[in-house]
Amino acid sequence: MIFFANFLSDLAVDLEEGEVLAEWAQQAPRKAWLLRPGDVLVSPVPLGRKFLEYVTGLTGVPSESVTVIAVPPVGAVPLAQAVR
Template sequence: MTTEHEGPGNLVILANFVSPLAVDLTEETVLRQWAEQAPRKLWLTRPGDVLITPTPLSQSFQRYVFHRLRAVP
């Protein structure tokens, strides 16, 4: 998994989905914590990227990140 863009093109970022632990349903506490942290992956995106998270991102958080990254929401 890459955490930075290397060259042109867009990325699809699967926030906290890809892990052997993620398929172990007995790890409910860890999975819940990952779901709460998933929106932080928005900082890794750039225009044209797709971010898939297990929880919705609030509009206010999206606006804040896009403003800080100087991107258009």
């Protein structure tokens, strides 16, 4: 599975609430709790290695069996545009 964590949606972009959108992005690492072997997490902020190892240690998922890709936001743009 591919998890897209807390990226901007078209609705959120219309809100033009920069502070709220930045807070949403900072919460992206919590999606790591959903990961299973072979999954990919696309996050607007980097996940710390120690945090990922903590999560995978508790869930029993080997950290090397998941992929985390950080796609920094490039302003108030929807997910597809940020990933491109």
